[in-house]
Amino acid sequence: MQKATARAHPNIAFIKYWGNCDDDLRLPSNPSLSMNLAGAHTETTVEWIDGLTADDLEINGQPATEDASQRVSAHLDRIRKRLGIDVHAHVASENNFPMGAGIASSAAAFAALTVAAVAAAGETLTERELTTIARMGSGSASRSVPTGFVEWFAADTHEESYAQSFAGPDHWNLCDVIAVISREHKKTVSQAGHRTAMTSDLQPARVAGAQARFDICRQALVERDFATLATVVEEDSNLMHAVMMTSRPPLFYWLPGSLTVMQLVPEWRQQGLNVCYTLDAGPNVHCICTADAADEVRSRLQALSEVVDVRMTTPGGPAEVTR
Ligand code: PMV
Secondary structure, eight states: OOEEEEEEOOEEEEEOOOOEEETTTTEESSOEEEEEBSSOOEEEEEEEETTOSSOEEEETTEEOOHHHHHHHHHHHHHHHHHHTOOOEEEEEEEESSOTTSSOOSHHHHHHHHHHHHHHHTTOOOOHHHHHHHHHHHOGGGGGGSSSSEEEEOOOSSTTTSOEEEEEOTTSOOEEEEEEEOOOSOOSSOHHHHHHHGGGSTTHHHHHHHHHHHHHHHHHHHHHTOHHHHHHHHHHHHHHHHHHHHTSSSOOOOOOHHHHHHHHHHHHHHHTTOOEEEEOOSSSOEEEEEEGGGHHHHHHHHHTOTTOOEEEEEOBOOOOEEOO
């Protein structure tokens, strides 16, 4: 086979990845844990073409920027090396969610690219190895390869820092109700942020406690214990943002509207709604809630003037070859 298409979902981290021990291999400083997001996906077709002199990339039907093309080509280099092939590829990628929907696209993009590129070459690799390859394109992409609720291990070697599912999407009908505060593209891409994480005096403390938070969060998910989940998810997000804000140079991703939602969500929880917040490298607030609370959370968010849009997603499946 010379051509294959794969589809992958983005994910939202409950325990965050921020900072690497090894930037080139993207070996993370701490383990992390996430939920794939159904509904949103990236679908990528890779065609290895003999005689092509360079890779070319189109995104949503348009030629990609130089930066995006270079990043994809560097990832294809890794795959060429692993598979022992020397052919360039035409890559076409489509997102079914718009930019500015509050969902980062790189995790789904590199998961789909990895799975499609390997399948197009007619190779079958284990899911574990696919997660390690996807990781080198974008760390969080490792977590978009397996299904449902996924853990990604921090380790000293490429082979040991892999991701795996610990519960399927049907395990717990949680919702991610995303409060979009700004549709603007983020100014500092996470790749650059990971590099400065260690300049914060707070990063060693965040990393030191990460395994304990990971264990608490994983168990809360396995036991469907929302109260425990809520506390650890909010704390972990706040710790990551504290590191970002105290890095050199500092990174401020929150906007005033982000803070408005972050102050309201714990109040709503006290009133009996099963909801907590978490923010990635951007101002949009992911409100994680149980399915019975989702409609109420959505309408409360829609009533806020700072919230420009609200999107709902549920737990998603794995990266898969579709054609
Ligand atoms: O995979 P990257 O390099 O885009 O980093 C993702 C970082 C966060 O989204 C902020 C946290 C996470 O674990 O997803």
